[in-house]
Amino acid sequence: MTARLASVLTVFAFAACSKMSEPPLPGDSVGADGSVALSPPNFSTVPAAHASETQPALGPVESKLFAPEVVMEHQAAIGVTAAQKAAILDEVQRGQADMLHVQWDLNGDKEKLVALLDADHVDEAKATAQAAKLMQDEDRIKAEHLAMLIRIKNVLSADQQKKLRELRDAGHASSSAPDASAPPPK
Secondary structure, eight states: OOOOHHHHHHHHHHHHOOSSSSSTTTTBBBBTSSBBBBOOOOOOOSSSGGGGGGOOOOTGGGHHHGOOHHHHHHHHTTOOOHHHHHHHHHHHHHHHHHHHHHHHHHHHHHHHHHHHSSSSOOOOOHHHHHHHHHHHHHHHHHHHHOOOOOOOOHHHHHHHHHHHHHHHHHHHHHHSSOOOSSSOOO
């Protein structure tokens, strides 16, 4: 059994045993808005509405890169120039256009996998082949997203990167720290 197939089967087994309303499938680390999770999927039961209140720590890849939203949020603090802003906007637009086509394929392949899994007796060979195709789509999206984040980082100076990392990390620390005004747990 290949490592990838074992990974797929582990995800399906976890999903079957969990109490989540919708089990995660390959392709679920790509959000409906095209956002991509580069880390392994988070199987938290925290509702999405509260996700920003309990931000998970950045993974080893995410900690080295900067999402365009983070750069935009702190553009004045790090002194983004007009040329840098234009370059970052170009990268985001290019990335969104490239990912849209792959996302279309991914959603179609996910729909096919769900249909295969809906049968009373699942054809394992067809389902695993379809899951592999879906993961190839997801890998393409993740690679495009990673390349975009690298290009965005390369637009920023070393000083801007340092300051942005400090601002981002301070924001992560404050959002995951317990509220001092809240009563202690019993």
